[in-house]
Amino acid sequence: MNEYQAEPYLPSPVPPINGEESISGYLPSAAYASRARQKPSREMNEYQAEPYLPSPVPSINGEESISGYLPSAAYASRARQDRQGTALAAEKPWSFKDATVSVVGKGSKGTSKESFSPSKPLAQPVAFGPAETLKLALTTTATTPSRPHQAFLTLTDPTTGLSTSFALQTRTTGAAVLELPYASLPSALLSSPSLSASLVLGSFGSAPASETTIFNIALSADEGAAQVAKPVRYGKLPEIHHIFAPDQSSPPRVISVFFALAVLGTLPVLLGAWALLGGNAGHVGAALSAAPLSHALFFGSLVAMEGVFAMYYVSWRLFEVLPLAGVVGAVAFVSGSKALSEVQARRVRGER
Structure with missing residues (x-):
């Protein structure tokens, strides 16, 4: 029991509420508490006009009413709940x-x-x-x-x-x-x-x-339709054997020797054509004396580049060739420009 149920009636020094006389000069404790909560404006709503109404329904939340009566606010709340339950029960499914x-x-x-x-x-x-x-x-x-x-x-x-x-x-x-x-x-x-x-x-x-x-x-079965196989879900699958491609093999030795000799055989032909066209080997000493480092590095870079290509053909991989080819190419570019400048200076002087 709460504080209002423990003392159902308290002495009332105030006049009765809404013109209703209290029982033997006493007010019900719930009405007494309601009177204490009223604002000074003395405004009364519909529940304050009738503080207690006869209650044909059982008690709310297990608490008994005073003398078989329920406060009008609780009575109205119970009535609203009954109407809502009736509306939901009347709702028919689709x-x-x-x-x-x-x-x-x-x-x-x-x-x-x-x-x-x-x-x-x-x-x-x-x-x-x-x-x-x-x-x-x-x-x-x-x-x-x-x-x-x-x-x-x-x-x-x-x-x-x-x-x-x-x-x-x-x-x-x-x-x-x-x-x-x-x-x-x-x-x-x-x-x-x-x-x-x-x-x-x-x-x-x-x-x-x-x-x-x-x-x-x-x-009806469709005779032309193919039978549907049951799909395998989370089942064991056959083992997959990976077959890798074999390593690349070098061509036969005979073919490699033949083409190597064919390339070397073109060198005498190249030198003979250079001599017939007026090639002059007498300026080699003058060129080396004027720019020895540039001519030596240029000729050496050409030989080194041929060596890099030969090693790539024999055993080296592409990522091993690219760094060396870049270094040798840079040396050939710088030294070649210096060597060609020296050759141009001699030709300007009329030396061929």
């Missing part, structure tokens, strides 16, 4: 009406329609085979608006538990249709002789969603 299903074959006008309802699904399975289309039409019913946010036809294999869903095309009036060709069924469901069809309806708001079994489908 449903449908005027439902029909038919199977249309290729090049034909279709078979007779069969009707069903949420409480009376089709007793006989619907035959569905290749080159056919299943047509479903119905009208959804619920509170306004009657167009659900989600409307699906779910097909389930009762043996494996695999299922797939197809969305219905709905309108604001609640009319919903679905045309399902046989070719749209997943291959994993075609191996089953029958499927269970259920309708799923749901939307925003307080109306509960619904899932209703409406009929069964008897599938």
